[in-house]
Amino acid sequence: MKKIFSLFLNLIGLGIFSLLAQENTENNSGQITGNFQTDAQYYIEDQSIGAIAVKEYTLVNSWANFIYSNQNFSAGFRYEGYMNTLLGYPNSGGINDGIGIPFRWAMFSKDNIEITVGNFYEQFGNGLVLRSYEEKMLGIDNALDGFRIKYQLYKGINLTGLIAKQRYYWNHGPGIIRGFDGAIQINEVFQSLEESSLRLNIGGSFVSKFQHEDHPLYNLPDNVAAMAGRIMIKYKNFDINSEYAYKINDPSLDNSYIFKPGQALLINTSYAKKGLGxxxxxxxxxxxxxxxxxxASLTDLNINQLPEITKNHIYVLPAFYPYATQPNGEWGAKAEIMYKIPKNTLLGGKYGTNISLNYSRAHDIKRTQINDSTPVFPPASGTYGYNTKFFSIGNKLYFQDINVEISKKWSKKVLSNFSYVYLIYNYDVLRGITGHGNVYAHIGIADMTYKFENSTALKTEFQHMYTKQDEGSWVLGMIEYSLPGWFFTVFDNWNYGNLDSKKHYYSIGFGHVSGGTRIQLSYGKQRAGVMCIGGVCRNVPASNGISVSISSTF
Amino acid sequence: MKYIKFAVISFVLVIFVTSCDIIEEPYTKEGVFVWHGRKILIYDFTGHKCGNCPRAHETINSLVNLYGEAVVPVAIHCTAFARVTGTDSTQAYYYDFRTDIGDYLGGRMTEPGYYGELTLPIGLVNNLAKDKLLSHTAWPTEVAKFISSFPEYLIEIQPEYSNETNIIKADIKVKTSITNSRKIALTVFITEEHIINWQTDYSKTPKDIQNYEHNHVLRAGFNGAWGEVIKNNTNVTALGDEYVKSYSITKGNDWKIQNCIIVAFVYDVNTYEVLQAEIMKVQ
Structure with a gap:
């Protein structure tokens, strides 16, 4: 099988790299790894929740990765099929429907150099000027397609250069991306600092995009550059990671074609010791x-990603109102304390108690008019746009999240996790509509797990959200029973506070896990909403149907 | 080898650093106009007996063709050119286009109005001051001065009409879009399109046109010729500040409601500059 696959790589035209692979296989047959996943849903029309049926009855998203590795050479491809694309994933006009191999690559490294041709993902620093990544849950894949060279100039000094097009569903975006990144680990460069408690890394990035200027009204730049500098300082238990980015004039649909340059600053600090973070x-x-x-718009063809600093809630109800990064302007702050009450104390009990307190807040930035005759909002196309002072904070609140989580192991059999979340969610800004106003939501969560002696466990979740806005209050109950290799789940999410219709969104399902393979089957109703990962969001439509998910690795 | 590395890295850096185009003003391409939503009010003082007035109507039509909804014309019949020949509808020029507002602003018969003795056609473009009267040939240039500027206010009109009472209501919301410290007034008119009646046109033979289409004809004002002051001080008006007003008027017997349009505009009380105009069909 592996020989057949190696031959296949040659046949699909990987050229010199495949020949290199063949040469190597004479001494070492290499290794093939991969994974497969398919997600399918059978849709049932349900007017009570606004769920629609689809002409195909069933929609399926599938993909499989195959990677061949042999010493300093590796190559691979991903076969993808969307027949047709599951509802809610980016697929305007059916652009994502189809099958094919949109991702194929080969890479080899020699001496201090690593060369990649074809598709690859890359991130410079925190991603403020370049982040190419894949997130199947969001339907995002902005893979680069071109050439990348990584070079270790000196011990502790690493350089990356790339030139590439960018994946746009089954085609490429119109722009060409050129990027360069340098990272210096000071403690490695200078031998005398190798054992120092003070660790210092610095780096810089430069990314330029070329897109032919063809606008009928404005003198747009063909080449738009963004640059960033970053620093990471670590001293004993303290850690500071910061990056500043600057982008030259980049009139676009996002900013209503204003010519103001962009800026971003990110600062993360942490202190960690045993029992306290x-x-x-x-x-x-x-x-x-x-x-x-x-x-481009929505989640299409992003070159960078502005990381979120708000908490990504994993429980269902607080995740109803997730924060979406606002690239046109936002200020955010976060404080989080994680403390473990020591075991064998009054509050810690026999196993200790973990407490996490998290607070985050996001605002608009403060903008002023560039002159007496140009409005700030909506942004005045074909002008500089607006003025703002660096790190200014506007009055408009986008988001606030206060949450406390207490997790405790009561005995070898009983585990619990209790949470309280208070959210303020600026619905108009974060959903891009007008007239809805803020949502104020109080959420309580009780998550209990009881482990039986025969390696089975019963997990229960009770969640309640109180709010007068949007669809009103919700209550959710979930029971999951698991035994070796199997799990069974049933839950109901009841929108009892909805004045129009008190809807139930229930689900029942089971799954089987064996080795690297997982199969899950469920039936249920899903509420329409928004799903966000890392501040990037997609709309999730209401649905009613049967879902099957199969994943496997080898 | 070391020098080659240095040269390659330098080359790459030079390529990257030069790969950006910083655009200086003007950001707009030469010869194009960009409309940002500011609507331009034109007062067209006219009369059905005015033989040169159709030239002004043609100017308005060409401006509407060029700028579309950005142009808001109001045809104000006034002076002796608006006189009627009688009440017999079989006679030419029997129909009376005149209004109280038109009489006040433009004059009735030989009695001059607010703007003095007018030689028709003449008009005002986005400024209501006496010294801003312009011949129609100057209107395009004046419109071009305003067309790419930004509206300081946005106006929303919510119309309502009752067949039973014949009452036309207009709820007007004026929203600040550029922070300013102006003292402002809101004027609300009703106009009518597609009125077919007599018009003198010196370019035609015979010069009396029976089925001339009169458009943008001022019918009445909801709140007078000068409207209502809605901000009576020069304090700062912030972005998003709103002024909400409601007016009503009784429909005239000869108005076709399906052709009636509510025209609302905001002007600076001190400079008379019209800051934004808006229209909405009654039905």
Whole structure:
């Protein structure tokens, strides 16, 4: 099988790299790894929740990765099929439907150099000027397609250069991306600092996008550059990670074609010792949307990603109102304390108690008019746009999250996790609509697990959200029973506070896990909403149907 | 080898650093106009007996063709050119286009109005001051001065009409879009399109046109010729500040409601500059 696959690589035209692979296989047959996943849903029309049926009845997203590795050479490809794309994933006009191999690559390293041709993912620093990544849950894949060279100039000094097009569903975006990044680990460069408690890394990035200027009204730049500098300092238990980015004029659909440059600052600090962790973070973003195509929107063709600093809630109800990064302007701050009450104390009990307190807040930035005749909002196309002072904070609140989580192991059999979350969610800004106003939501969560002696466990979740806004209050109950290799789940999410219709969104399902393979089957109803990962979001439509998910690795 | 590395890295850096185009003003391409939503009010003082007035109507039509909804014309019949020949509808020029507001602003018969003795056609473009009267040939240039500027206010009109009472209501919301410290007034008119009646046109033979289409004809004002002061001080008006007003008027017997349009505009009380105008069909 492996020989057949090696031959296949040669046949699909990987050229010199495949020949290299063949040469190597004479001494070593190499290794093939991969994974497969398919997600399918059978849709049932349900007017009570706004769920629609689809003409195909069933939609399926599938993909499989195959990677061949042999010493300093590796190559691979990903076969993808969307027949047709599951509802809610980016697929305007059916652009994502189809099958094919959109991701194929080969890489070899020799001496201090590593060369990649074809598709690859890359991130410079924190991603403020370049982050190419894949997130199947969001339907995002902005893979680069071109050439990348990584070079270790000196011990502790690493350089990366790339030139590439960017994946746009089954095609490429119109722009060409050129990027360069240098990272210096000071403690490695200077031998005398190798054992120092003070660890210092610095880095810088430069990314330029070329897109032909063809706008009928404005003198747009063909080449848009963004640059960033970063520093990481670690001293004993303290850690500071900061990056500043600047982007030259980049009129686009995102910023309503204004010519103001963009800026972003990200600062993450932390202190950690046994039983205690403290994280403080802030970020400030002004006009930093950076895309391969100046006319792109939603999650398409992003070159960079502005990381979120708010908490990504894993429980269902607090995740109803997730924060979406605002690249046109936002200020955010986060403080988090994680403390473990020692075991064998009054509050810690026999096993200790973990307490996590998290607070985050996001605002608009403060903008002023560039002159007496140009409005700030909506942004005045074909002008500089607006003025703002660096790190200014506007009055408009985007988001606030206060949450406390207490997790405790009561005995070898009983585990619990209790949470309280208070959210303020600026619905208009974060959903891009008007007239809805803020949502104020109080959420309580009780999560209990009882482990039986025969390696089985019963997990229960009770969640309640109280709010007068949006769809009103919700209550959720979930029971999951697991035994070796199997799990069974049933839950109901009841929108009892909805004045129009008190809807139930229930689900029942089971799954089987064996080795590297997992199969899950469920039936249920899903509420319409928004799903966000890392501050990037997609709309999730209401649905009613049967879902099957199969994943496997080898 | 060391020098080659240095040269390659330097080359790469030079390529990257030069790969950016910083654009200086003007950001707009030469010869194009960009409309940012500011609507331009034109007062067209006219009369059905005015033989040169159709030239002004043609100017308005060409401006509407060029700028579309950005142009808001109001045809104000006034002076002796608006006189009627009688009440017999079989006679030419029997129909009376005149209004109280038109009489006040433009004059009735030989009695001059607020703007003095007018030689028709004449008009005002986005400024209501006496010294801003312009011949129609100057209107395009004046419109071009305003067309790419930004509206300081946005106006929303919510119309309502009752067949039973014949009452036309207009709820007007004026929203600040550029922070300013102006003292402002809101004027609300009703106009009518597609009125077919007599018009003198010196370019035609015969010069009396029976089925001339009169458009943008001022019918009445909801709140007078000068409207209502809605901000009576020069304090700062912030972005998003709103002024909400409601007016009503009784429909005239000869108005076709399906052709009636509510025209609302905001002007600076001190400079008379019209800051934004808006229209909305009654039905």
């Amino acid at each position: 403290i994280v403080l973070a802030t970020k400030w973003v002004d006009n930093m949307a950076f895309r391969n195509d100046r006319n």
